[in-house]
Amino acid sequence: MFTGIIAAVGKIIAIKKNQKDMTITVHAGGLDMSDVKLGDSIANNGVCLTVTHLNGDSFNADVSYETIKLSGFSNIKTGFLVNLEKAMQMNDRFGGHIVSGHVDGVGEITAVTPLGNAVEYWIKAPDDLAKYIAKKGSITVDGVSLTTNEVDGASFKLTIIPHTISETIMQEYAVGTRVNLEVDVIARYLERLVLGEQAAESYSKQHSTMDLLAKSGFMG
Structure with a gap:
């Protein structure tokens, strides 16, 4: 989990494209890397990525096809700047709001x-x-x-x-x-709660129910 308080600005210094996904190398800029280890999470422009390799002041991370498809990583190039934030620790100050690192x-x-x-x-x-x-x-x-x-x-x-x-x-x-x-x-959890028992049904049935409620004047 993250808080949305940016710790540093990094730079994409290398991109290795595979068949559908890719591996990026990020120069961490002013981010304190002293406590970062393999497997840790770092948000890059709001995308939660796992550190797969460390090299001093840079790190590698794999970017899946799903992440590429749903985020600005579809247009990424070397030299791009990225906002960086390490995953929140239990004793950290909560300065922003709950951020999952899953781009919508x-x-x-x-x-x-x-x-x-x-x-x-x-x-x-x-x-x-x-x-x-x-x-x-x-x-x-x-x-x-x-x-x-x-x-x-x-x-x-x-x-x-x-x-x-x-x-x-x-x-x-x-x-x-x-x-x-x-x-x-x-907001996402509230949407599911509003559906009540309908949440267990398929998306198509949920959509039909919501349309019916809207047509009947129960939704703004």
Whole structure:
């Protein structure tokens, strides 16, 4: 588990592509690697990856086909910068929100607007994630724990302070930048709870039930 508080910015320095998956080598930048061992988890732009090899200030990690398909790793190249966070320990300070490291989809930056010392970003999320995004709710963008200030359909606005921008890859964001999104895990559990006994049925039957409830006026 992670908290969404970025510890350092790393860089992809090598990519070995296999038939469907790949192995990446990440220079850890300012990340303290003194206590990292093989098998540990490190979030890279919000993607939980397992350390498979250590070489001083860099590490290797395998990226599965499923992860490539669902995240910004589908467009990764050497030289890309990545937000890094080591997995949370039981005695760590909880500074962000519960982040699992399982990316739900890829969003796109649609507007970047300076606002005093801060910067506003509008991000368009995939339509199927819109129901999990709420005003003043938590969302993870490239591994960073953030609060949504406004929501408009599947789009949401973030207002980011200079410190967060300077300590993460958000300084690289521009219109068109694609970002990894992880919605609040509590919202996902609430969705299952609302289904009640329907949760044990197949997805197609669940979908039919939800459609019927919506048509009958029981859902907004």
